[in-house]
Amino acid sequence: MSEERTAPQPDADAPEERPPGVISAASVLRLLLILLAIWTFFSGMALIFFQDGADATIGGGFEGDQGEAAQRLVGVHLLVLSAIYGLLVWKPKDYASLMWVPYAAQIGVVVVTIWDVITGDRNFTGSVLPLLVAIVFLVLFLYVWRAGRAPAIEEEEAAEPASTLPPSSST
Numbered sequence: 001m002s003e004e005r006t007a008p009q010p011d012a013d014a015p016e017e018r019p020p021g022v023i024s025a026a027s028v029l030r031l032l033l034i035l036l037a038i039w040t041f042f043s044g045m046a047l048i049f050f051q052d053g054a055d056a057t058i059g060g061g062f063e064g065d066q067g068e069a070a071q072r073l074v075g076v077h078l079l080v081l082s083a084i085y086g087l088l089v090w091k092p093k094d095y096a097s098l099m100w101v102p103y104a105a106q107i108g109v110v111v112v113t114i115w116d117v118i119t120g121d122r123n124f125t126g127s128v129l130p131l132l133v134a135i136v137f138l139v140l141f142l143y144v145w146r147a148g149r150a151p152a153i154e155e156e157e158a159a160e161p162a163s164t165l166p167p168s169s170s171t
Contacts, residue, residue: 048112081105103141109134 018024085102087095113131116122 103138103145106134106138106141110138 081101084095084098088098088102092099109130113122113127113134117124117127117131
């Protein structure tokens with residue numbers, strides 16, 4: 001009988017060996033995403049709370065001759081949001097970690113628009129359409145989310161045995 005010798009198979013869970021000082025591409029990608037998230041967060045906060053800082057975040061602000069360029073930059077971000085929504089439609093289980101995005105976006109639009117109307121930075125007639133659309137989407141999202149959850153009463157009934165016979169006593 002001859003024994004076949006095979007090379008030992010690498011363990012799939014074992015960390016990949018690299019020369020010292022080499023960083024994995026996955027680690028660098030995560031770092032870049034963290035930095036991008038921080039930059040995007042602070043840019044959004046600046047646009048919401050410090051409109052004078054819009055020059056630093058969207059390249060010139062919305063006023064004067066830079067307004068059209070700033071609108072195009074915001075439009076690009078809306079296109080990216082629509083791509084995220086498309087991913088959620090295409091493969092909802094694979095991208096379930098992004099399911100909070102549509103809720104947060106609609107809540108943000110409602111809150112900011114109402115705030116701008118209350119403070120007088122925006123007139124109501126000019127903002128009624130995006131406000132109503134955001135409210136309708138938000139209500140529908142919340143309704144579907146709530147309807148998709150099983151009520152606690154049904155869960156308790158499902159856990160109980162279906163027998164209607166009284167318990168028997170043993171003597």
